[in-house]
Amino acid sequence: MPPQGRRRRPTQVDIARAAGVSQATVSLVISGGAASDQIAESTRQAVLAAAAELGYSANVAARSLKGGRNHLLGLYTFEPVFPTDQRDFYYPFLLGVEEETAAQGYDLLLFSSVTSAADRSIYAGGANRLKLADGCVLLGRNVRREELNALVQEDFPFVFIGRREVEEGEVSYVGADYVAATSAMVAELHRLGHERILYLRAIEDTEPTRDRERGYREGLAAAGLEVDERLIQGLADPADLSAEHVQHWIGSYGVTAILVEPTEDNRLVDALTAMTDGARVRFPEDCSIAVLGEPPSWTPELRDWTRFSLPRAEMGREAVRMLVGLLGDAQPTSRQVTIPCAFVPGDSIGPAPRGDRA
Amino acid sequence: MPPQGRRRRPTQVDIARAAGVSQATVSLVISGGAASDQIAESTRQAVLAAAAELGYSANVAARSLKGGRNHLLGLYTFEPVFPTDQRDFYYPFLLGVEEETAAQGYDLLLFSSVTSAADRSIYAGGANRLKLADGCVLLGRNVRREELNALVQEDFPFVFIGRREVEEGEVSYVGADYVAATSAMVAELHRLGHERILYLRAIEDTEPTRDRERGYREGLAAAGLEVDERLIQGLADPADLSAEHVQHWIGSYGVTAILVEPTEDNRLVDALTAMTDGARVRFPEDCSIAVLGEPPSWTPELRDWTRFSLPRAEMGREAVRMLVGLLGDAQPTSRQVTIPCAFVPGDSIGPAPRGDRA
DNA sequence: CATCTCCATTCATACGTATTAAGTAGCGTG
DNA sequence: CACGCTACTTAATACGTATGAATGGAGATG
Known part of the structure; x- marks a missing residue:
């Protein structure tokens, strides 16, 4: 039973009915697949007109269900988020991650529910929520080793920001040198x-x-x-x-x-x-x-x-690039990158005092 | 044909096979629906064990296609993100939204792909990506009116941060007074x-x-x-x-x-x-x-x-609370809240100069 | 023992889309 | 006219999940 008050959105079936064609034809016209150029111009026009008329917009869920990927990248932080100063530390990474995620045409999923839960575990609730995303960027100092291990074993695609090692297998990471x-x-x-x-x-x-x-x-x-x-x-x-x-x-x-x-x-x-x-x-x-x-x-x-x-933002960006690369590979192998740090001279060092060995 | 190298993600069917039950049973155990308490404890344990073993996690797309909830809240900003100062303005909202999202046990989906796309439209690619989430928090000054209208018409659950009006229908918002x-x-x-x-x-x-x-x-x-x-x-x-x-x-x-x-x-x-x-x-x-x-x-x-x-963080938190409230309602009606601003005395105003009317 | 109730589980189906193989014309050719 | 060929279009199916209806079995009741 469809909800009463809530109007159902038009689907390809509705358009097909309105245009007097089949749902498959509508799909071909709309998503412009391989066989799309086989469509007669008159048919195409009719379909597009009907689509516009009914205010059609594709259902992403269905689309990504069909395709296997949902164009989501996850970001998970092994840290409590509430101390604000700590947040400030991780914010630049987040900025970089978000920027590059957007540039790559993905959306970004922040796993805050996991982060805030009492046990702070990826595997809370018996399931690995990270897998909601196609791949994941991980972050944070006090990693749960067992979980990291498990992730590697399941070969879920992820990239750690910061060098991380694991008992067996290799972790992909973007680390600072x-x-x-x-x-x-x-x-x-x-x-x-x-x-x-x-x-x-x-x-x-x-x-x-x-x-x-x-x-x-x-x-x-x-x-x-x-x-x-x-x-x-x-x-x-x-x-x-x-x-x-x-x-x-x-x-x-x-x-x-x-x-x-x-x-x-x-x-x-x-x-x-x-x-x-x-x-x-x-x-x-x-x-x-x-x-x-x-x-x-x-x-x-x-x-x-x-x-x-x-270069925290840059590390974030690089992590996303690496992750997208992993996702593209048919046979993904782990990758490791270290990025140099910038020396800031400052004013708190000076020549050693003379005669200190005396 | 499944991708060769990459192991296919386990589905409920796989778990069912492993645990020697049906897919329906798995669904009942995992998502804990209405009939969930009818399940024998032994069966439940078997299913959970198999799920943990195989590293199962639900497929968001399938779940939301089916109409179920996937415990995702979306955040969409009608603004380009790259000017950093502008980012700084919106960051406190994001903080509040994220904090409360976590507190409510949801994950947060940042629609950055849409935000960065050339046409900057919710409906880019003919699809409304926002619907991946159960509901959505919107933000930003230069709203696309047609899109907001469309969202209201489709009555997709969302809350705007900032008062917004629309031709027909009512927008739920948390605004500053x-x-x-x-x-x-x-x-x-x-x-x-x-x-x-x-x-x-x-x-x-x-x-x-x-x-x-x-x-x-x-x-x-x-x-x-x-x-x-x-x-x-x-x-x-x-x-x-x-x-x-x-x-x-x-x-x-x-x-x-x-x-x-x-x-x-x-x-x-x-x-x-x-x-x-x-x-x-x-x-x-x-x-x-x-x-x-x-x-x-x-x-x-x-x-x-x-x-x-x-109170930007507080507005973010309130928006999430409101959204979760909307999601809980069987017959959601729009809600509006305005939050008072704090006067900051500062030092740039003083008594009017005398005799200025002369 | 036949019947009924209750419980645990399964069957079957729908959600909206993309895709492939199969179908139907139309039409020229031998 | 049978044939193949091109140009379109469609039927059928799969994706992974949730859920109402149906099933089977155990135990209680008459």
């Missing part, structure tokens, strides 16, 4: 005379952190410096980056420069700002400091910390 | 002694502009002032709001205060900033000025112009 960027940062510090460089890393052992650590080690090696394992420290809470601790590191380890891995919220920036305001340690006079990445919203009134920045 | 806000602004100026208030309105005759004009007229009436039609002027280009023109208005019409309707890009802010920098006219000493709304990105370093601001 943290290794090179961190290594370059070490080189720059060494050029300024620093030899005791503290690296404050995240506690969790995720790919971005591993890449930075590798860059740190490679940078030291390239500079001909030994790695002092005591100078690699886990930073549980960004607030621990306090003037007291910095003074301690300088005093006890002879540290002259600090590399710190940023968080995706504003806590690191808050800690840095607090230190600057406190003025008990001066940067870069007492100690150089650089951020291994870029916090969410870098507004002009903040101090211009030395750092490197990710 | 421009009438009251503008009227209040006039009242405030009158309280400060202003009687010659220039209203610079947009050229196009859209609802937001009409509402502001109505607020302007009502505000004057409430203050016991006559409306001088010469004081209502169309502002074709925000750049026309220049020091020269302001001086002209002061000199020729005895204007002591200006109300200006903002654009959704940064052009008005640029014009205001240019005037401030030029310093040929001082605000509010020479002339009071207030903005009837709020430009996209209001960063702290900008001057604190007197204005009123829209």
